[in-house]
Each structure stands twice: as structure tokens, then as C-alpha cells.
Amino acid sequence: MSVSFDYAPDRPEHIDTILNGLNRYNPETTTVFQDYVAQQCELQAYDCYANLALLKLYQFNPHLTKDETITNILVKALTVFPNPDFSLCLHLLPPHILTPAAATTANPAAGDAPLSEAVQKLSVLNNLLASASYAQFWATLDSDDLYADLAADTTSFEDIMRKRIAVNVRQTIREVEKPLLEGWLSLHGAEFERFVTEECGWEIHGEMVKVPLNKENEAKGTIITENVKFDQPVYLSVPSQVGFARPFIAQSQPLSSPTQSNKAKEEPEAPRKRIEWSAAVRSYVQRTFSGEHQIEGISREVIEPKLKQIITEAQMNNNLDSTDWDKFPLPQQIIQSEKVALRFNSQMQPVTAHPRLDAPNEPRNQRIDSASKKRKSTEFDHQEHDDPRPQFVPPWRKSNIRPSENRQYNQSPSKRPHKQQEESSKTPPSKFQASWNTRPGQFEDLGRHQTSYGPSSPAKLPSNETESQGPIIGRNQELLKKYFRLTAAPNPDNVRPLPVLRKTLELLKRKWKAESNYSWTCDQFKSLRQDLTVQHIKNDFTVNAYEIHARIALEKGDLGEYNQCQTQLRALYSQNLGGNPLEFKAYRILYFIHTCNRTDMNEVLADLTPTEKKDPAVRHALAARSALALGNYHRFFRLYLDTPNMGAYIEDMFVPRERLAALAKICKIYKPSVSLRFITEELGFESDSESARFICDYDGRELLQGRDDGLRLLTDQAGTLFEAAKYAAFKTVDIKGQI
Numbered sequence: 001m002s003v004s005f006d007y008a009p010d011r012p013e014h015i016d017t018i019l020n021g022l023n024r025y026n027p028e029t030t031t032v033f034q035d036y037v038a039q040q041c042e043l044q045a046y047d048c049y050a051n052l053a054l055l056k057l058y059q060f061n062p063h064l065t066k067d068e069t070i071t072n073i074l075v076k077a078l079t080v081f082p083n084p085d086f087s088l089c090l091h092l093l094p095p096h097i098l099t100p101a102a103a104t105t106a107n108p109a110a111g112d113a114p115l116s117e118a119v120q121k122l123s124v125l126n127n128l129l130a131s132a133s134y135a136q137f138w139a140t141l142d143s144d145d146l147y148a149d150l151a152a153d154t155t156s157f158e159d160i161m162r163k164r165i166a167v168n169v170r171q172t173i174r175e176v177e178k179p180l181l182e183g184w185l186s187l188h189g190a191e192f193e194r195f196v197t198e199e200c201g202w203e204i205h206g207e208m209v210k211v212p213l214n215k216e217n218e219a220k221g222t223i224i225t226e227n228v229k230f231d232q233p234v235y236l237s238v239p240s241q242v243g244f245a246r247p248f249i250a251q252s253q254p255l256s257s258p259t260q261s262n263k264a265k266e267e268p269e270a271p272r273k274r275i276e277w278s279a280a281v282r283s284y285v286q287r288t289f290s291g292e293h294q295i296e297g298i299s300r301e302v303i304e305p306k307l308k309q310i311i312t313e314a315q316m317n318n319n320l321d322s323t324d325w326d327k328f329p330l331p332q333q334i335i336q337s338e339k340v341a342l343r344f345n346s347q348m349q350p351v352t353a354h355p356r357l358d359a360p361n362e363p364r365n366q367r368i369d370s371a372s373k374k375r376k377s378t379e380f381d382h383q384e385h386d387d388p389r390p391q392f393v394p395p396w397r398k399s400n401i402r403p404s405e406n407r408q409y410n411q412s413p414s415k416r417p418h419k420q421q422e423e424s425s426k427t428p429p430s431k432f433q434a435s436w437n438t439r440p441g442q443f444e445d446l447g448r449h450q451t452s453y454g455p456s457s458p459a460k461l462p463s464n465e466t467e468s469q470g471p472i473i474g475r476n477q478e479l480l481k482k483y484f485r486l487t488a489a490p491n492p493d494n495v496r497p498l499p500v501l502r503k504t505l506e507l508l509k510r511k512w513k514a515e516s517n518y519s520w521t522c523d524q525f526k527s528l529r530q531d532l533t534v535q536h537i538k539n540d541f542t543v544n545a546y547e548i549h550a551r552i553a554l555e556k557g558d559l560g561e562y563n564q565c566q567t568q569l570r571a572l573y574s575q576n577l578g579g580n581p582l583e584f585k586a587y588r589i590l591y592f593i594h595t596c597n598r599t600d601m602n603e604v605l606a607d608l609t610p611t612e613k614k615d616p617a618v619r620h621a622l623a624a625r626s627a628l629a630l631g632n633y634h635r636f637f638r639l640y641l642d643t644p645n646m647g648a649y650i651e652d653m654f655v656p657r658e659r660l661a662a663l664a665k666i667c668k669i670y671k672p673s674v675s676l677r678f679i680t681e682e683l684g685f686e687s688d689s690e691s692a693r694f695i696c697d698y699d700g701r702e703l704l705q706g707r708d709d710g711l712r713l714l715t716d717q718a719g720t721l722f723e724a725a726k727y728a729a730f731k732t733v734d735i736k737g738q739i
Contacts, residue, residue, distance in 0.1 A: 008047040012036070015050055024053055027061045034069050041072050041154045048085045051076065055092035062094070067115040072153050074122045079160045081129045082168065086122075093119065114631050117598065118150055134165050135183035144605060145626045162187070166200050171216035178207045280325040281311065288330050296471060296536065298332045306331035340489070471536035473497060479504045483527035490534040498537055504528055505545055518556045525549040526561075529568075543572050543579035550584070554649045566591075583645050586617035590650040593625055596730075601625070617644045624651070633662035637684035657729040659683045659694065664722040667715040676704065676711040698725045 015036055018029050033054035040046055051073045058065045070093070077085040090098065097116050121144070128137040141147045151157040162185050169176065169184065182188050187195055196202045196209060203210045211217060287293055288307055289300070310331060314320050329337075474495030481496065496504065505528065512521050529549070532542050550565035566584060573581040585604070592601040605622075612618055620639060627636035636658065640651055662683055666674060676688050685691040692704060692711065700721060703714045 008045075008049065010043075010045045011047050011050065015047070019050060019053060025057065025060065027057065027064060030054065030057050030061065030064045033057065034066060037069050037072050037076075038153070040076055044155055044160065046076055046080060048077070048080070048088070052088060052092065055089060059092060059094075067118075068153070070115065071118050071122070071150050074119065075151055075154050075157065078122065078126060078129065079154070079157070079164060081126070081164060086126045090119075090123070114629050117629050118146065120598075121146055122150065132168070134185075137161075138183075138186040143608070145622070146629055149626075149630060158186070162195065163199070166195075170200070170211055170214065173211055174213065174217050175208055175210050178204065178209055181209050278321060281320060284325040284328065284330075288332070293330055293332065295332045295336055298335055302335060303331050306335055310334075472534060474500070474531060474535060476500070479507055480524060481527050481531075483523045483530065486530070486534070495534055496528075496531050498535070498541070501528055501531060501537075501545075502541060505541075505548070509548065512552065518552070518558075521552065522549075522558070522561060525552070538572060538575065538577065540578040543569065543577050546572065547579055547584070550587075551646055554587070554646050557649070557653070559653075582612060582615040583617050585612065586615070586621040586645070586647060587650060589618070589621035589625060590647050593628060594650060594654040617647065620644055621647065628658065631665070633658065633665070634682060637662075637682065640684050655684070656694075657726075660698070660722055660726040660729050663695075664719065664726050667713075667719040667722055670715050672716040673705070673712040673714050675709065676713060679713060698722065 015032070018024055018026075018032065023029050033050060036047070036050055037054065040051075054069070055073065058070070073089055074086060077089050097119055099116070124140060125137060125147075128134075128140060141151075154160075165184055169181070181196070182192050185192065185195065193204060196204060201212065203212075285307065288303060311320075314323055472490055472492045472495060474497040475492050476494055476496045477500055478496065479500065481494075504524070508521060508524055508528070511517070525545070525548075528545060532538075532545065546565045546569050550562050550569065553559075553561040553565065566588065569579070569581075569584055573579060573584075585608075589601070589604055592598075592604065608618070608622075613622065620643060624636055624639050627633070627639065640648070640655060643651060663679070666679070666682070676691060679685070679695075680688050680691040683691065685694070688711065695701075695704060695713065698721065700713070700718060703718045703721070704711050705714060706712075
């Protein structure tokens, strides 16, 4: 027989009287229910009906809400899973608590931010328990100090959860592997054996744990039979054909007679014709997959379809023997040339990256002319009237084509060219027109370089150009070079090789220590990073260069450059190239505190390993995050005064915001005034003058009064002032370049 929903055997009489009477919705009973929740946590009791009644009172009286009591109710609801008590409690909480702070447009109140995060954390645990991910439940519980703080008020929380997990295992499983059960219960060795044998009454046989039979885990077969009787026969009505159209009859092959089918079975199938590949084709395939011809960035999965396409086209066009395979470009070279051609899509139409296999002896100039021509403006249409080939017209201009008379300001076609010639003879051509006239030739040369692959006329690049066969190798020997954004393929003459870049980095470090000219130093570092990128250099030197630039950007408060370096460092650290990944992981945690980005913060925390959490910088960042999440400003500012590495530069960006939040709390707690020295020590100021200047910056000069024991802040009058300043500070985070 099922237990009633409102039944609780250990419920005190005065609580039962309130629940069954008119005082259930009396706000004065809120403190009684709160004390009852604390009693449940201490005595390992549980009363869902009373807890829901308290949450309902919080709905009617939000000013009586107590965050600690809400989290204790949710933690107690977890201890009775898989019952839906946790979901029932969530539905009685305000929407701004259920929604993550990062997803809201306005910042929640000072007490709501920690509560919202606590609810999200507990919801994660509830989802893991509901999906029977017990091992992941224990790992998540140990991943953050906030979980330990939330469950601290519930006595023997871990033992209760182990017993609930054991109950679910007993109801569903008869035999389970020992290592798997150890992960589910988070117990090992003698402690695991004692819990399984003494607490649960199960048996351990080697590496297997056997659960005794019970009515839940015993599999019983059931036979279900159905006896369907039809009193009358069933008739299916078929509609008659209406109309005079002839029915569609699919054409099919005539059926063969049995004798013909038997003959077909007796006749053996003709053997498939085997293709004999020539030695030149086999050599071409071997050169394609040889190590010396491989190009970085082009994998074998991309090369194989291209190779199949080339040989198939040659076979279909009967050009296997006539093609000079020794001079024909390899598939990876053709793929690379196609990628290079895509860079110039804005200036010219796509060109074919390899010759047509059906016409290997076609002249080279005809192949170039068959490519699409670059679209030109109407001012130069008269230069192409003599070309008999059809001109390319973009689809978006087909509806706007007009006669030439209407496009020349009502002048006759015969007069306009003549007038243009007279004007051009009187005035010299402008620089723009001169550069325009040279551009078609430049792109034609480029098109020849990209379409010159072929067995009959191999391409030869000019001496001052390098054929694109992968990462370039710089030839510039200058140590210092200004940064210019690339608008075309890089020129090796303007790129510095790795030995020169090493000298450049040493020179930049010396100049930064001597001059500290950030604008010039940042420009040089961006130029150095650009040279590393175009040469595909990824090693310990690359990591060192990005780390130094990131530290300099942090020192000057340039979040834009810091984020660019941080993004590249994450990819470099994943390749195990050295550096200081834990230092910058700590910076990343502090940065997400600054931007209030809880989604990315949870991802970073989930990726942390136990070894990484022991690092001093990471441990400090996690402690700062936990202190702010719990609203413990005293601990946070103690940590702020002892920040390792360069984390203090990031903390300086959000410390004023947290000081305002702490001042708002102090004004609520300490009445009617508080000494300025106390504020200096609590909020991590270096001196009383600095704390007084901070208060005056937010129009609090009149709230400071001098007395015999020193300056004091009138907290009973400063509450609304600092509350408004806190909301304004949390409303917008002024940054540039998100990670």
C-alpha cells in the first residue's frame, strides 16, 4: 500500500497542527518552518509536505526568503531520489533564481546571484541521479567547493546518498562488476567490502557482486494470450474506377519460361574484364602517396577522391595512354592550387585548377581563353566589342540590361567613343585609370599560373615568385618590422624566418624593460605573430611569444590583445608544446569572473583535473570564485591581496564592482555607522585615504563624518547610494574582444 504524500512519521505535533490549520499561510510561521528544516538536516529526517509549505510562504512573502533554507530544502530533496520531490521544490522557486544569471538582461540582486548558482549546481546533481550516472555524480560533487558548502548542513549527506544508490541497485540488478559498483558508491577497498556486506547484505565473489533475489529484481516471464472472435465475416469495399482515362501500365520485361531460367542458371557468368594499368599510371599513384610529396594540411581522405576522379576522367576519355603522367601534377598539388584560387574570388571568376583530360594537346592559350573573364565596368565595354566570344552577364544584372543608347546619357553610340578619345588626348590619364588598365593583365598572368598545369606545357613561375607548395619560408633578415594586415598571399621577402624571429623576441623584451612603449611593442609583437602564422610555426618558441605578449597586454589592461593571445594559447597547449598552461588557465577563470560568464566558467571547471586543482594559481582562482559565489567578501579580499603571478591585473578590473556590492551589504548590517578603518581592512584598500577616495568617487563625501575615533561612514544613510552604484556596475562589463 502506497504511503500518503503528506505523511511523515517523525513530524512534530506543532508542525502537524500548523499544516492542517489556518496558520499554514500565516507569515509568522515562517521562522517555525525554517527551524524545522534545520532540524531535518541535523536529525536525518525528511518532511516534503512541510518543506513545500515553507516554499509557498516564500512565494507570498519574498522579503522573508532565506537562501540557506532554500538550498537545504533542495539538498534534502536529493536524498529521496528517484522521487520527484526536487522537481516539486523547483516549481515553487522564483523564475529569476531558476534562470542562470548570464542569460538574464538585468543583473539579479546581491543575494540572488549565489542562490541562482547554487540552484543550478544542485539541478546538475539531480539530473545525474535521474539518469543513473552515479560515478559522474560523485565526480561532480568533488569538482567544486561550492557543492561541499551546500551539503555541509545536511548530516551524513554522502552516506545517505550511498544508501539511496544501493536501494536503486538492489531493485534493478542481480549481479554487477565490483569496479563498476565501487565507482557508483565512491568507495574502495575494505570500506567498500564492509558497506556491501554489512550495510547491504550482498555477497562478493571475486570481481563480481551478487545481489539477492527480491520481488523487484527477479525476472518473471508472463504469457499474454488474446482470443479474438468475429461474429460476421469482414468485407472490404473496393471503389470502382471513375473516368475514361486508360490505367497506367508499367512496362516490364517479359517473363522468362522455366526452361529459360534454368538455362540461365546453367550458363556461367562471364568473368569481369580486368583492367591492366600502365606503368606510368602506377608510378603516378605511388608518387601521390609517397611521403616526400605530401603537403601539410591536405589529408589522405581528401587526396583519394581527387585521384579517383583524375584517373576515371582519363579512362572515360581514352586518355590513359596519351597523358604524360610523369609531368601531370599530383592530386595534392591540384587541390592546393584550387585553394589558392579561392583567395582571389573577389577579383576574378573561378578558374580550372587542372587541364581537361579530354584534350591534352590543346594549345595553352586556348585553355586560358576558355576561362571566365573578370567582370568589368561599363566604362570599358568598348574595349571588348571586338571580342566575338559571348560575354558573361551576372544573374542580378540580366533584368537591368538596357540598350547602349540609354546608358550613355542620350548620346549616339558613334559620338561617345569619339568624344572620349578627344578628351583622353587633351588630358593625361589619372592614376586610378592607369592602375585600372594594368589590373586585367596582372590577373591574366595570375590565371596563367593557376591554369598552366598540363602534360604538354608545364608551368614555370617567374624567378621572383615562389610556387605555393605549402608553408612559406621567410627570407627577410630585419629584426624589426611594422605590422600590416595581409590582403594577398604573403611574400617570403617580407617574412622573417625562425632564427631571425628568435632574435626579434629577445630585442623586444629588452626594449620593453627599458622603454615600456606599449603601442610600439604591441605592433611589433603582432608582426612577429603574423610571421609565425604564415610560416605555420608551432613550437615552444611560438608558445613563449604568445605568453609574453599576453602578459604585457594584461599589464596595460588591453583585453583585446590578451584575448587573441589566450585563444591561440589554448590551441597550442592542446598540442603539448610546453609553456605555462596552468598559469593561463587561472587567468581564464578570473576573466570569466570579470565577465560574469557562468556558462563558460562551468565548462572550464568541468575540464579541470585533480592535479590541475593543486596548482597554486588555479587553486587561488577557484577560491576567489567560490568566495564570490557565496557572497564571502571578507575571504575574497584576503585572496585579492595575495594573488599569484599576474592575476591581480584581471582582478583589478572587477574589484571596484565587488567593493560596491560589499559596501551595500555592510550598510545593511552595520548600523548606524562604521569606522573607515574597518572598511579599509575588509575591502582590501591600501590606506584609509584610498578607501575614503573610493567612497567620494560615488558621491559619498557627505556620508563621511570625523569623530574622536576617526572617520566613520553613516551606513544608515548610504544604503540606497551604494545599491544604485552596485546595479550600475553589474549592468555592463566594458571589455573588448571576448574569448
